[in-house]
Amino acid sequence: QQQVKQSPQSLIVQxxxxxxxxxxxxxxxxDYFPWYQQFPGKGxxxxxxxxxxxxxxxxxxxxxxxxxxAKQFSLHIMDSQPGDSATYFCAASLPLGRxxxxxxxxLTVWP
Amino acid sequence: xxxxxxxxxHLVMGMTNKKSLKCEQHMGHRAMYWYKQKAKKPPELMxxxxxxxxxxxxxxxxxxxxxxxxxxxxxxxLHALQPEDSALYLCASSHGAHTGRYEQYFGPGTRLTxx
Numbered sequence: 001q002q003q004v005k006q007s008p009q010s011l012i013v014q015x016x017x018x019x020x021x022x023x024x025x026x027x028x029x030x031d032y033f034p035w036y037q038q039f040p041g042k043g044x045x046x047x048x049x050x051x052x053x054x055x056x057x058x059x060x061x062x063x064x065x066x067x068x069x070a071k072q073f074s075l076h077i078m079d080s081q082p083g084d085s086a087t088y089f090c091a092a093s094l095p096l097g098r099x100x101x102x103x104x105x106x107l108t109v110w111p
Numbered sequence: 112x113x114x115x116x117x118x119x120x121h122l123v124m125g126m127t128n129k130k131s132l133k134c135e136q137h138m139g140h141r142a143m144y145w146y147k148q149k150a151k152k153p154p155e156l157m158x159x160x161x162x163x164x165x166x167x168x169x170x171x172x173x174x175x176x177x178x179x180x181x182x183x184x185x186x187x188x189l190h191a192l193q194p195e196d197s198a199l200y201l202c203a204s205s206h207g208a209h210t211g212r213y214e215q216y217f218g219p220g221t222r223l224t225x226x
Contacts, residue, residue, distance in 0.1 A: 032213040043201050043217035044154065089153050096208045097142060099215060101153035
């Protein structure tokens with residue numbers, strides 16, 4: 001059973017556009033929701049994260065929106081750049097720190 | 112500094128070889144993790160060490176043997192692997208259970224090829 005569902009599987013956005021990736025979960029025990037960015041051949045890098053008591057968190061061009069009642073959260077990348085082209089994973093963590101990953105979204109930003 | 116280092120970067124081994132992967136962090140983290148990642152898939156958890164004790168083993172075959180010599184080091188000993196074990200092996204660390212801080216930081220990985 002997949003604990004975190006992520007969509008879309010792939011996303012193509014024009015430079016300067018907004019990239020939106022969505023995730024949903026069922027387990028209400030999750031209390032930490034990070035996003036990871038991974039370039040080919042590299043390890044995942046922690047991009048931004050949110051706790052369920054906050055509805056939105058912004059860091060630069062990256063924003064997480066969190067809807068606790070709907071059990072959904074999303075990543076918005078504003079002014080998308082070709083350098084943002086990577087695979088993005090959402091995840092959810094239980095209080096003891098175990099991460100459950102979504103299946104990933106391959107983002108391509110065209111110049 | 113949020114760096115986790117892994118060696119080697121690449122490893123090619125035969126099915127009868129014995130090799131080890133190494134991971135190191137100097138962030139004072141007390142939880143360390145091994146993940147396996149296949150192409151175009153998310154990382155899959157293999158083992159978790161919490162305060163230097165093995166706390167999670169995700170039913171990993173015994174040909175993979177983890178070791179945590181101290182709070183900064185994590186090893187993964189490999190023996191009699193199969194070609195399907197070829198993957199990117201990732202190490203990660205975090206502050207640890209009961210700290211309220213869940214950020215996991217990943218190393219660059221070891222690309223393992225089993226021939």
